[in-house]
Amino acid sequence: MQISNLIENIYPNCVKMQKKSFVKGQVITSYMAKRKQICILLSGKADLIRYDSKGNKDIIERFSSNDIFGETFYPVNTNNELFVSATENCEVLLFLYEDIHTKCKANCKFHSDLISYILELVLAHCIQQNTRIEILSKRTIREKLLSYFSILSSKGFSKTISLPFSLTNLADYLSVDRSAMMREIKSLIDDGFIAKEGSKIKLLF
Amino acid sequence: MQISNLIENIYPNCVKMQKKSFVKGQVITSYMAKRKQICILLSGKADLIRYDSKGNKDIIERFSSNDIFGETFYPVNTNNELFVSATENCEVLLFLYEDIHTKCKANCKFHSDLISYILELVLAHCIQQNTRIEILSKRTIREKLLSYFSILSSKGFSKTISLPFSLTNLADYLSVDRSAMMREIKSLIDDGFIAKEGSKIKLLF
DNA sequence: ACTTTTCTGTTGCATTTGCAACATTTTTTG
DNA sequence: CAAAAAATGTTGCAAATGCAACAGAAAAGT
Numbered sequence: 036m037q038i039s040n041l042i043e044n045i046y047p048n049c050v051k052m053q054k055k056s057f058v059k060g061q062v063i064t065s066y067m068a069k070r071k072q073i074c075i076l077l078s079g080k081a082d083l084i085r086y087d088s089k090g091n092k093d094i095i096e097r098f099s100s101n102d103i104f105g106e107t108f109y110p111v112n113t114n115n116e117l118f119v120s121a122t123e124n125c126e127v128l129l130f131l132y133e134d135i136h137t138k139c140k141a142n143c144k145f146h147s148d149l150i151s152y153i154l155e156l157v158l159a160h161c162i163q164q165n166t167r168i169e170i171l172s173k174r175t176i177r178e179k180l181l182s183y184f185s186i187l188s189s190k191g192f193s194k195t196i197s198l199p200f201s202l203t204n205l206a207d208y209l210s211v212d213r214s215a216m217m218r219e220i221k222s223l224i225d226d227g228f229i230a231k232e233g234s235k236i237k238l239l240f
Numbered sequence: 241m242q243i244s245n246l247i248e249n250i251y252p253n254c255v256k257m258q259k260k261s262f263v264k265g266q267v268i269t270s271y272m273a274k275r276k277q278i279c280i281l282l283s284g285k286a287d288l289i290r291y292d293s294k295g296n297k298d299i300i301e302r303f304s305s306n307d308i309f310g311e312t313f314y315p316v317n318t319n320n321e322l323f324v325s326a327t328e329n330c331e332v333l334l335f336l337y338e339d340i341h342t343k344c345k346a347n348c349k350f351h352s353d354l355i356s357y358i359l360e361l362v363l364a365h366c367i368q369q370n371t372r373i374e375i376l377s378k379r380t381i382r383e384k385l386l387s388y389f390s391i392l393s394s395k396g397f398s399k400t401i402s403l404p405f406s407l408t409n410l411a412d413y414l415s416v417d418r419s420a421m422m423r424e425i426k427s428l429i430d431d432g433f434i435a436k437e438g439s440k441i442k443l444l445f
Numbered sequence: 446a447c448t449t450t451t452c453t454g455t456t457g458c459a460t461t462t463g464c465a466a467c468a469t470t471t472t473t474t475g
Numbered sequence: 476c477a478a479a480a481a482a483t484g485t486t487g488c489a490a491a492t493g494c495a496a497c498a499g500a501a502a503a504g505t
Contacts, residue, residue, distance in 0.1 A: 164369040171376035172415040210377040
C-alpha cells in the first residue's frame, strides 16, 4: 500500500489530515494529556524529548521514515512535558485518533484503507518495541550486545553486520554507559566472540 | 465497544475466528515464522515462553484479560521456539491477520468495527510497552523502582500504592536480581524515600 | 490439617558498571 | 580550508549489581 496514494485521495474529503514540513531543529509536536494525536513521519528524522526535573535533555525515542508516533502511543501526564523535535528536515502527516476511529459518513474505501495502513505501521512499531525490551531485559552489557548483534545478524542473514548507528547511539539504545560498553566490546574481541573492522562486526559464534 | 457483541455478530459470517478455551498448563499457541496469528485473551492469564540454548525457561511476557498477542507482534525466527502457555484457565479468540486485513466482500460494519477494536487493543499494548521501556532504560535499580512507583502513583492519583504483583515478579518486570532489588528497597526506606507496610508502599517525595 | 511450594528477607563476595576525565580521530559546518 | 563539534578509544576508581546460599513466613494444594 502506498501512503502517498492514500493521502492524496483521502485528504481533504473524509479525514482531517495535515501534511506539514519541518526544518531541522523545529518542534513537530508537543504531547498533550487529553488529545490523541497520531503522526506519521514520511521523511526525515526526529527525536521524542523530555527535560527531566534537573533540566537534563532526555531522548526517549528516535524516529525515522515510516515511524508512527504521537501521544496516542505514549503515556502522558500533565506533569511531564514531552515533545518531538526534528533532527533533520521532516515531512509529517498529522491527524487525530478520533477522526479515523469514528467512521466517515460514506464508510469510504480510503478511510478503511487508512485504518489498515495505520494498523500495519503500529504492528511494525510493536515488533521494534518488543525487540528493544528483549534486549534491555538482559542483565549484563555483554548479553545486551550479543543479543543485539544476533538479532541484526539474523535480520541480515549474515554473520557480518554493519551497525545502523554510531557506537554512542548504540550505548543509548542499550541504555548503558558508553565507556563501559566500549570496554565490553574490547573484551568480546579478546574472548574471541566477535571481530571488528571499523563499523563492521563479524560474529564468531 | 463490547468484544462479546462483536464476536457473536461477526462469527462465522465474515472473519474466520475461533473462540477456544484452555485449561491451566495447556499450550495456547506456538509462534510460527510465516504465519501472522493474532490472539485476544478474553479471560485468564498466560505467559509467552522460550527455552534458551541451555534449556532454561524464559518468561518473555505475561498476558491477562484483554491483552493481545501472537506472532504478528513479536519478531519470530525459525531458530527460536516461542509459545504461549496458560497459567490459569483461559478463553482466547484466535484469527489470522490477513483475514481481518483483507476486507470482506460485504465491507460489513462488524468487520470495520473489529479492526477499530483491534487497533484500540494494540494501542493500549503500545503504551504498556513504552512504559516498560522507559523503566528498563533507567541505569540503576533505585531509578527503576522510583520511576515504576511514580508511574503507579500517578495512575492511581495517590501517594500510596499497592503493587499489582509479587516482589519476585516485580524484579522480573524490572529485569533485575531479586535480592539486589530487596536490598535497594530497604535502602530507599532508610533514606526516607518510601515507607512500606506489607504490599502497600507510600511515596514520601 | 498437613505438606509442599512460593514468596520474602538477608548477607558476603566477586564482578560488573557507571562516572569522570582525558587524548585522539573523524565528521560537520561556516 | 580552518574551526568546531561529534564520535571513538582508554583508564582508575568507587559504587552498584548479580550470584549463591540460606532461613523464616505466607500461600496453595491435597
